[in-house]
Amino acid sequence: MSARRKDDPQFDFFIPMVHDIPLKDQRETMERPFFSLQKRKRLKPIDYRSPDGEVWVKVEAVPAYGMASIWDADILIWAASALNRLKQQGVNDLPRTLRTTAYDLLRAIKRDTGGKGYQELRAALDRLASTTIFTSLRAKRGRDRR
Numbered sequence: 001m002s003a004r005r006k007d008d009p010q011f012d013f014f015i016p017m018v019h020d021i022p023l024k025d026q027r028e029t030m031e032r033p034f035f036s037l038q039k040r041k042r043l044k045p046i047d048y049r050s051p052d053g054e055v056w057v058k059v060e061a062v063p064a065y066g067m068a069s070i071w072d073a074d075i076l077i078w079a080a081s082a083l084n085r086l087k088q089q090g091v092n093d094l095p096r097t098l099r100t101t102a103y104d105l106l107r108a109i110k111r112d113t114g115g116k117g118y119q120e121l122r123a124a125l126d127r128l129a130s131t132t133i134f135t136s137l138r139a140k141r142g143r144d145r146r
Helices: 023-031 073-088 102-108 115-130
Strands: 046-049 056-060 132-135
Touching: 073 102, 073 115, 102 115
Parallel strands: none
Antiparallel strands: 046 056, 056 132
16 A cells, blocks of 8 residues: 655646636536536436526436536636636647646646546536536627626
8 A cells, every 4th residue: 555645835836727717717617507416426407597687597407427517616716817827828720629638637626636636627528528507508609797
């Protein structure tokens, strides 16, 4: 049995941190039910309609994987943070594919880097890739007025 590695207190400048993305940019995600809030596998679709009826969200899961959960959302926040950092560095052509190691991603989202952590990461990526979201929300054109 190997000894457990202690967390490295040294800050790694090359790993985008979850807190780097402004929360205001995540407003729609936080206000609407895009993810399951439960840890156990959810297959029942989420059907949401705002009180005024103008905004609706439908989230569907694939039975093999279940619906993406709020814990899986950390991966999307990490990805948005990485893209935001590139934008702040003046990169004009943002990549369509982000590359990282599983270890660096697990560290960035503050998850266990043991064997179970890698299994949970794989399951989270499967859920994120297979969850389907239909919505009436559209990206705003021009400047964001929030």
